[in-house]
Amino acid sequence: MTLTDPVVNPAARHRMADMNLFSELHHLVIGSLNDMVAEGALPDGLDFANVAVEPPRDPAHGDMATNAAMVLAKPAGLKPRDIAAGLADKLAADPRIAVAEVAGPGFLNLRLEPAAWHRVVAAALTAGAGFGASRMGQGRKVNVEYVSANPTGPLHVGHTRGAVFGDALASLLDFAGYAVTREYYINDGGAQVDVLARSVYLRYLEALGQQVAFEDGTYPGDYLIPVGEALAEEVGARWVDQPESVWLAEIRDFATMKMMDMIRADLAVLGVEMDVFYSEKSLYGTGRIEEALSELEEQGLIYTGVLEPPKGKTPEDWEPREQTLFRSTAHGDDVDRPIRKSDGSWTYFAPDIAYHYDKIDRGFDELIDVFGADHGGYVKRMKAAVSALSNGRVPLDVKLCQLVKLYKNGAPFKMSKRAGTFVTLRDVVEQVGPDVTRFVMLTRKNDAPLDFDFDKVLEQSKDNPVFYVQYAHARVCSVLRKAAAAGIAVDDAGLAAQDLTGLAHEAEIALAKKIGEWPRLVEIAARHHEPHRVAFYLYELASELHALWNRGNDDPSLRFLQEDAPETSRTKIALIRATAVVISAGLGILGVTPVEEMR
């Protein structure tokens, strides 16, 4: 996926209003390069796609750096430093740029005028929660499928991570300009809901006073007791001593409905709200599965055949078997995959194909599936199916969430259904709250395992990133309250209009620069489908604020409230209020509420 398109794009002017300094300067650089082409300083027909404007790793190299000269040197047949020098002359004429100097092998380092950073602060105050929102997605329709837990019991910790990840990713994409649908696929069509029904039947008998035994192959969980009771209340004793054929279908529907009510409530506790719950069962008997498969059949991708045994390790009960197969290898999979069981019924893969076909049919431009890491082996065949069904038009990105390891006071906390130490989503949220749960779940990349310590996540110290970020926001609010009490106006509109030329100290500019990174970070995180980047950025932003705050200890002129100097105070308050605006926006994407005080 490429971010933007080239060169003289009329939309470029509008992007200026986004106040993404990086993309602004990128367009400036590209424009200058075009000028150089027009003047004959560069040959025609150069590809500027790899020209980047980025913050250098070492701040000593300035505020921005571009690799333009090094990328273009070879195709242009010129020395990188010569191109850089020519480009530097052009860029130096821009009012935002204080210094443009050639460095190293041909980097062009740019130092910006403080006013450029002041504009960032004002833009944040003006845009408020919308600061950093991007048009990158151009309204493209994205479907994010997540959680999709079997409707057979309460959500557990693993689901919690997927729920938070998927939800934050959806918010991030929304913020980046996509039209997002949050979706949950209910696996209510397979054998596991029959098991659920039998388990509920036992609880039903129990509710009617019978002694029952839970054998293997049933769910013994207490959460089914009220379901059995509710069923007994509704139908009375009429299914006692009746064969399964009489009650199975009805109890299955009843139980699935109850489970989904519970799951919805669990998600609500976490603050997750789906747009669509899509039932697997609704695909059966309606021709939807057949429709999807006939689409594949027309492409010659369905055949009857015998699979080779897995290479290396052959299962003991392996025997050659003829089955209906999907030629997923034609779309990048390693082996073809069965879509029918030997009894003629569908494998789980068949309705999944139909489900994704339906998503494509609903007009989504991109699909994202969030799965647990144990579904890794499923990725290639799903991508193959989507590729085939959409003729390669719709990309599917599958994000795998690794395990969550639980700790209590530094000691591993083993989960066991039998020992009753099964930790549910609700357990976690009730113990530490939705905000902490959500933030902590995003303090690791999705494909890295996550340690979750019930005690450490509640610790109020800088070791706890949740607290650290919240504290930064609270500190700003504290200053605003004090300022208001001193009669200083601190409304955002007024602060946005404040003259900021007084913000000149390097520690103040450093904070403004961090704020300026926000729009760029949003786009990078969205492009990678990685919401954890938002959490890490917020930590860095909070760190800049805490640093500046403490500089006030040594240097009173850096304190935000300056006695008898309300204008100076307002200037400094504009900076930290802009910081709070970004923290608030970032936390909003993560689904975390910013706190105003922490006492």
Place this chain on the structure above:
RNA sequence: GGCCCCGUAGCUCAGUGGAUAGAGCAACCGCCUCCUAAGCGGUAGGUCGGAGGUUCGAAUCCUCCCGGGGUCGCCA
């Protein structure tokens, strides 16, 4: 054995094809008559698992190898 993910400071982890690879913890040295010290500054700590390759430039892309985890035809 095939496929997927991971391997970066003593520990836990960030890192967008860019310059001398970062943060937190732990260790050591400092900072509160002052907006929340629930915080901040500094010192020290690295063959980015290994070897090739692509590139002007690789922790990042490709190949192979080593180590850890996941997964592997009628469970979803």
